[in-house]
Amino acid sequence: MSIAVQIVVCAGIVPDPLQVLEPTTNSNGPGLKNEMILPAVLDPWAASALYEAANLAAKNPGTPQDPSKVWLVSLCPKSKLQQVMMTVAQKVSFQLVPIDGPIGGFPDAHATAAALAEAIAALAGLDRNRLLLFGGWESANRSAGVTLQLVGEHLGITDQFQGVDQIDLRGDGSFEVLERVEAGKHQASICVGPPAVLGWATGNLPEPRNNPQVGMANMRNIMPALQKARSATLATGSLKYISVARPRQQRTTKIVKDLTPAQIASELAAWIGAK
């Protein structure tokens, strides 16, 4: 008999990695110049979490009475989220739970986590004893690795794994997890079962190809969900920014064009050996 999984994926949106980012200060504190018009993508590691969640649900579909479910909870401006969903919705099936809130990496992770936890706790049809809470282990904007852990604590989940590259669900409901640790190694653990938090690294899956049929099915729930998205105002709390700037370091690059491979190798060998 197939196990039904209930997976909530937390994922934000971030500027496309190829964009040049220019910090600025607005009325709410630091932000990025023209942030609302920068092309955005689903946070890369959170996207890995979404694809892994969909794969796990597909492998463990459950029963018609108790099917597996994947929710995608995202806190960001809903207009930007709608743009990103045009692509992401074609990848895998999920139910979107948007929270209309500020964009960017500068809001306090504590406030973000509280808003996400509140939305997850209110999900209709979610059995929290069966919850697998997925997300990226770090975001591409704040890069703190804090939000998902805090959401888990808000929800009272006491088994958490970060830097996850693999999950193997077993027939008895337990699962084996590989977490990244130092020096390019994994720590392997077995958890007796949900609820658990898994902050994903890259995982093992390639990015799914666009499937217009999946996109059309997803958009039937995405558009109404976006229209009904509740707003969240994130408190700044105790966090204060003293300065926010791009790094100024610019190196004087020496271009060496006229050496033979052997000469370059000699120069590099001396450089490598030098203290």
Place this chain on the structure above:
Amino acid sequence: METILVLVHADDSGAALTKASLETVTAGIDLAAQLVASLTIGIVSADANAVAAAVASAGARLLAVSGHDFLQPRYSTDAAACEALCRAANPSIVLAPQSARFARVAAAVAFRVGGFIDTHIASVSAGPSIEATRWFYRQRVEATITRDGRPWFLLLDPGIHNAFAGEPAPASVEQITVDLPQLRTTVLGIRAPKQNAHGNGDASSLHTWETIRPEANLLFVAGAGWTKKQPDGQTHTSEAADLILGFLHASSASLGSSKSLVDQGGDGQPVLPFLTHMNQIGQTGATPRHAKGLSTCCHGEEPHVVGWRFIADRRAISLDPNCGWTRGKADVVYIANAFEVMAELNKQLEAAKT
């Protein structure tokens, strides 16, 4: 008056504190001196008495959580241990290393004791207020932050402070009792990814290649150019693999890779079989700290900007003299065929060894 708690943990052997832990002790001593604050060190280890001698001369109060349950990293036990240490020390500032073990639990501990946390801290100092610097947007934006909420947890990136190297001395350690929750997770151990050196799919050729070496002096970055067509119109992936592995063997460098090189296996293109996503640097990879970096066959922002942010001395081998990504980012760029240069370099490094 601020009170500082430095959280540290033992390494995999359980016989010594990690280097990152000792670096955090140094940071704690510095900050305590600046603030004229009291300093406590909290140790998480199976046998804290065995590792406490290394920090006995730090002049700090020593607290510890000990027992077999704390031999291996695990969320439930480590979070409970750190929470107990925090409640015993009642600090206003908590410093901890940004290790996999503490990064997994520190936010939870901050939550449990009503505190706040900031991670990947690159520096911390005390002026009119305590200020910390950290990066946002994957090393593209740098910010200085402060908080008036306490307790404030700061996870310090490794490689920023010198490791504490006080003379080992007999230590007086206060053992703290921990109420553990029901343990639902069993740690099986550490595994190194299996990487195929020759890419022939033969299970007998699978070996464990330790290509990621955080302590290495040099980071070698391989770009997608290694698997592209060469001047003879053919790809030479096997030769590239041999050259790179030969260089790693001769130089003891750590291996990084661009995202495109790691990803292209999924696109059916030739791959370097020993590369995994663990080697990837940049936006969705690591930003390692090494004294020197040598990039080869790379083109793009990821390896040269994001992944190289914390590489002090940078050189590159590229066929493109006009590559905009190396200009202003690398110290020296050699315009040459990396296959030829690396073959010569390997010869010279091996000859120097013998």
